[in-house]
Amino acid sequence: MMDLNPRLINDFTSSCIFRALLPAWLIEFTVKARRHEESTCKTRWTRHWPKAIAVVTLISAGLAGAKHQDSRAFTGAPLVKDEAVVVHSAGRCMPCHDRAHEEFQNDGVYNFILPDCATTWKERDPHARAAEVIDPEKNPLAARMSKALGYNVKLKPECLACHTVDTAPTAPLEQKQFSWKYGVGCEACHGTATQWFEPHTLSTWRTKSSSEKEQLGLVDLRDPVKRAAKCATCHIGSSAEGKFVTHEMYAAGHPPLLPFEPATFGRDQPQHWALPESTKYFQSLSDDQAKKLFHMTRDEQFVPRVLATGALTTIRESARLLADEADKLPTGGILDFAHFDCFACHKELVPDSVRLQAGYNQMTPGRPPMRPVPTDLANAVLAHAHGAGGPDRRPELAERVGGLRSTFDQRPFGEPKAVSSAARHLQQWSDARIQELSSIKYDEAARKDLLRRILDTKPAAGAFDYDSAQLLAWAVRTLGWYDAPGPALKPLGETVLLSAGLAKTGAQGVLDDRLRKRYEFNPKKFQAAWNELQKSQR
Amino acid sequence: MERLYRKLPPDVEAAAHNDVLCLKCHAPLGIHQPELKNDAVGCEACHGSSEQWRTTHYLNDWKLLDAAGKAQRGMCNTKDLVGRVEMCAKCHVGAPGMEVDHDLIAAGHPRLFFDYAAYHEILPRHWKEREEASFPAKAWAVGRLTAAHAAMELLHHRAHDASRWPELSEFNCYSCHRRLPNEVSPPTNRTLGALGANEWNLALIDVLGVDPAPVNQALQGLASPAPKIAAAAGQLRDELANKIRTLSPQQFDRAWAKELAAKLMTKNDAITDWDTAAQHYLALSAMDRTLGSSKQRRATLNSLRDMLRFAPGKNSPGPFHPNQYLETLRQLSWEEPSARTEGSR
Numbered sequence: 001m002m003d004l005n006p007r008l009i010n011d012f013t014s015s016c017i018f019r020a021l022l023p024a025w026l027i028e029f030t031v032k033a034r035r036h037e038e039s040t041c042k043t044r045w046t047r048h049w050p051k052a053i054a055v056v057t058l059i060s061a062g063l064a065g066a067k068h069q070d071s072r073a074f075t076g077a078p079l080v081k082d083e084a085v086v087v088h089s090a091g092r093c094m095p096c097h098d099r100a101h102e103e104f105q106n107d108g109v110y111n112f113i114l115p116d117c118a119t120t121w122k123e124r125d126p127h128a129r130a131a132e133v134i135d136p137e138k139n140p141l142a143a144r145m146s147k148a149l150g151y152n153v154k155l156k157p158e159c160l161a162c163h164t165v166d167t168a169p170t171a172p173l174e175q176k177q178f179s180w181k182y183g184v185g186c187e188a189c190h191g192t193a194t195q196w197f198e199p200h201t202l203s204t205w206r207t208k209s210s211s212e213k214e215q216l217g218l219v220d221l222r223d224p225v226k227r228a229a230k231c232a233t234c235h236i237g238s239s240a241e242g243k244f245v246t247h248e249m250y251a252a253g254h255p256p257l258l259p260f261e262p263a264t265f266g267r268d269q270p271q272h273w274a275l276p277e278s279t280k281y282f283q284s285l286s287d288d289q290a291k292k293l294f295h296m297t298r299d300e301q302f303v304p305r306v307l308a309t310g311a312l313t314t315i316r317e318s319a320r321l322l323a324d325e326a327d328k329l330p331t332g333g334i335l336d337f338a339h340f341d342c343f344a345c346h347k348e349l350v351p352d353s354v355r356l357q358a359g360y361n362q363m364t365p366g367r368p369p370m371r372p373v374p375t376d377l378a379n380a381v382l383a384h385a386h387g388a389g390g391p392d393r394r395p396e397l398a399e400r401v402g403g404l405r406s407t408f409d410q411r412p413f414g415e416p417k418a419v420s421s422a423a424r425h426l427q428q429w430s431d432a433r434i435q436e437l438s439s440i441k442y443d444e445a446a447r448k449d450l451l452r453r454i455l456d457t458k459p460a461a462g463a464f465d466y467d468s469a470q471l472l473a474w475a476v477r478t479l480g481w482y483d484a485p486g487p488a489l490k491p492l493g494e495t496v497l498l499s500a501g502l503a504k505t506g507a508q509g510v511l512d513d514r515l516r517k518r519y520e521f522n523p524k525k526f527q528a529a530w531n532e533l534q535k536s537q538r
Numbered sequence: 539m540e541r542l543y544r545k546l547p548p549d550v551e552a553a554a555h556n557d558v559l560c561l562k563c564h565a566p567l568g569i570h571q572p573e574l575k576n577d578a579v580g581c582e583a584c585h586g587s588s589e590q591w592r593t594t595h596y597l598n599d600w601k602l603l604d605a606a607g608k609a610q611r612g613m614c615n616t617k618d619l620v621g622r623v624e625m626c627a628k629c630h631v632g633a634p635g636m637e638v639d640h641d642l643i644a645a646g647h648p649r650l651f652f653d654y655a656a657y658h659e660i661l662p663r664h665w666k667e668r669e670e671a672s673f674p675a676k677a678w679a680v681g682r683l684t685a686a687h688a689a690m691e692l693l694h695h696r697a698h699d700a701s702r703w704p705e706l707s708e709f710n711c712y713s714c715h716r717r718l719p720n721e722v723s724p725p726t727n728r729t730l731g732a733l734g735a736n737e738w739n740l741a742l743i744d745v746l747g748v749d750p751a752p753v754n755q756a757l758q759g760l761a762s763p764a765p766k767i768a769a770a771a772g773q774l775r776d777e778l779a780n781k782i783r784t785l786s787p788q789q790f791d792r793a794w795a796k797e798l799a800a801k802l803m804t805k806n807d808a809i810t811d812w813d814t815a816a817q818h819y820l821a822l823s824a825m826d827r828t829l830g831s832s833k834q835r836r837a838t839l840n841s842l843r844d845m846l847r848f849a850p851g852k853n854s855p856g857p858f859h860p861n862q863y864l865e866t867l868r869q870l871s872w873e874e875p876s877a878r879t880e881g882s883r
Contacts, residue, residue, distance in 0.1 A: 148730055251731030253719070332763055334704070337731065345714035349853035356542070356646050365542045366644030366706065412640070412704050515718050 112281035131180035239324035247337035262310035316430035640706035654681025678824035689739035690775035697768035725810035732759030
């Protein structure tokens with residue numbers, strides 16, 4: 001069935017451009033189509049096929065025209081889906097995945113997936129509301145941003161790329177098609193289902209290897225690195241997928257992106273997925289099969305592996321984004337300000353400030369530093385890997401990040417070519433380290449050791465910065481997951497978050513909350529809480 | 539500051555008193571004669587090197603020399619207002635090779651806020667100024683044009699040097715240096731999320747017949763590549779030089795001050811942020827001194843000034859609301875006090 005998104009159509013049909021471009025009968029037809037879209041219009045659609053095709057064509061033409069007239073106000077992406085895109089955004093996933101079905105139970109489907117995964121996601125997961133938050137009619141912040149930016153954020157491909165399902169992630173922005181009915185729906189992470197929707201319903205699906213499934217477009221989210229990289233396309237950004245929160249968007253009111261830690265984000269997300277080790281299916285596999293399908297053996301734990309690889313994957317993806325964006329610049333161009341340390345500039349000036357007292361670590365004062373690459377957590381991961389028999393890679397990380405940082409010092413706002421080259425080095429280096437981690441066993445002993453190494457962390461640069469503190473506290477809490485509800489780490493991790501001001505501030509709205517957290521972050525307070533935590537674990 | 543600016547390792551002693559860049563403004567004569575460092579900005583810093591006039595300038599013959607003759611012997615003509623402001627501007631605005639750039643400010647140097655008329659007012663006089671009543675207006679006009687000229691010379695120089703462009707002190711300090719979220723909408727003349735031009739030295743020069751827009755527009759949001767900015771700055775510098783050359787000091791009389799005061803009351807569009815409002819206040823203040831203040835007018839001016847004050851312990855204005863400034867501005871009256879009230883005072 002052809003899927004006309006009611007909201008997008010609604011907006012479009014109310015627009016003057018639409019009315020000016022199309023004959024009256026077509027307008028009436030499209031509006032009717034919208035009204036019937038969610039009900040029983042299947043037969044009507046079949047009847048109206050020829051007209052529908054005409055609508056699609058004319059709307060596309062209308063949009064192209066609109067773009068010429070005022071590209072800032074209305075650079076709407078093609079709004080109507082081609083018949084080829086059948087599934088997008090949960091519409092067809094729901095019937096099977098929103099509740100337990102007896103036949104699935106009998107088939108053993110619930111040995112490896114949760115029966116109500118779609119419901120959990122739809123009702124409790126913030127991703128399901130990602131599109132709603134960019135609707136100016138529903139969210140005052142979206143209205144404010146639209147006003148400041150001069151375009152409707154819910155129609156802008158740059159916004160839709162992260163807030164909805166982008167059915168063609170690697171297509172250029174102007175050719176993208178989005179479905180935003182279910183926000184960041186199933187296919188946003190699991191991959192465009194055009195080719196795998198049918199086969200995945202068959203019993204033969206389970207015998208396919210992950211690479212066979214990947215060829216059909218299913219993202220192998222069981223692979224912790226691919227999983228983190230997928231999240232990172234939005235939570236860090238991706239030039240290739242047209243996902244990048246620019247400084248202009250921040251200036252209009254986009255909340256600062258949180259530091260990204262895949263294991264914690266996965267833990268805090270209302271889980272619609274099961275830990276592999278908790279499923280019957282995983283336990284029924286041989287070690288070889290388990291390694292092949294889940295990238296871990298049966299005595300391993302998923303979360304520590306996600307956390308360990310995640311610490312390096314986030315560095316790799318941040319470096320990739322920086323290098324890609326630097327490469328796009330023309331000669332003499334300046335990196336988007338979003339690549340810089342927000343709070344190096346955005347603060348009130350005070351005489352003899354903390355920053356002046358701390359010094360600039362041999363960097364030129366007055367040159368905007370790069371957005372910090374938090375390395376403390378990655379260092380703990382590397383320390384653990386070193387303890388497991390590998391070489392000590394920590395000095396290399398410090399050297400590469402230091403090298404990248406210094407390219408921002410060569411001239412105000414950095415020397416893009418040097419930035420790109422240093423970032424590319426860091427990206428490749430991180431990638432090589434991620435490969436090395438695949439040979440490490442993340443079992444219970446490893447989890448404990450990793451946790452100990454995280455707790456041993458001392459601030460590399462004299463004092464913890466906000467990002468490092470946030471990541472470390474999260475990591476402790478998340479790795480303590482396995483001990484809950486026992487006595488040890490989960491409550492303590494929470495205590496650090498609370499006493500160091502890293503938990504929710506109670507500010508109105510996500511923008512104020514995130515800003516306040518950053519401004520009110522007190523390194524001394526965090527250090528005290530961290531010391532307390534270290535002491536209690538000795 | 540020296541340690542941070544010169545990136546000195548901890549074991550090296552920071553010696554700003556030997557750093558030529560610092561000495562250029564803080565003890566210019568000390569550069570070549572270390573024993574004169576303690577003079578700081580001493581007599582000769584402004585009056586010129588006295589080698590050729592130290593032993594003669596108190597003799598009767600000296601009085602017979604004209605300004606050119608004295609200049610020939612190394613004495614600067616501080617009686618010429620333009621020449622005087624040019625001299626102040628070298629340090630207080632900056633000149634190529636002797637500048638307070640963003641690196642130095644970040645190391646702890648205060649940003650520069652030069653306004654000749656205001657500085658003249660607060661400087662303890664060690665000279666007898668033959669000040670006519672309209673002197674503050676004249677000082678303001680000459681001061682603004684001359685400082686703007688120095689600023690454009692410096693911008694022209696800076697934008698030519700690709701290795702250090704964009705020089706951040708050429709941009710509005712508080713478009714970045716403020717707490718987020720933004721409680722005040724950014725000025726409408728500013729590109730969202732982009733750098734705004736530092737308008738301190740160019741604000742209000744349009745009322746003196748020079749249009750700063752091309753330079754401001756080129757700087758706004760780094761809209762133009764550096765060579766274009768340099769060209770725009772060079773052109774404005776030449777325009778200003780031309781204007782200054784053809785100035786007739788007599789034009790800045792009481793009537794002119796009155797007219798300017800009235801014009802300033804309608805410059806709502808020009809007050810977009812703290813810098814432009816502060817310059818606006820300084821202009822009002824100079825006109826007020828020219829026209830003879832009244833208690834009521836001073837009270838309003840004081841409340842405008844209070845709005846512009848940085849909070850205690852702060853070096854930036856925090857949220858500044860141009861609308862509140864404009865609202866208070868409406869209470870300002872330039873009506874001449876009537877004879878009776880004059881008498882009763």
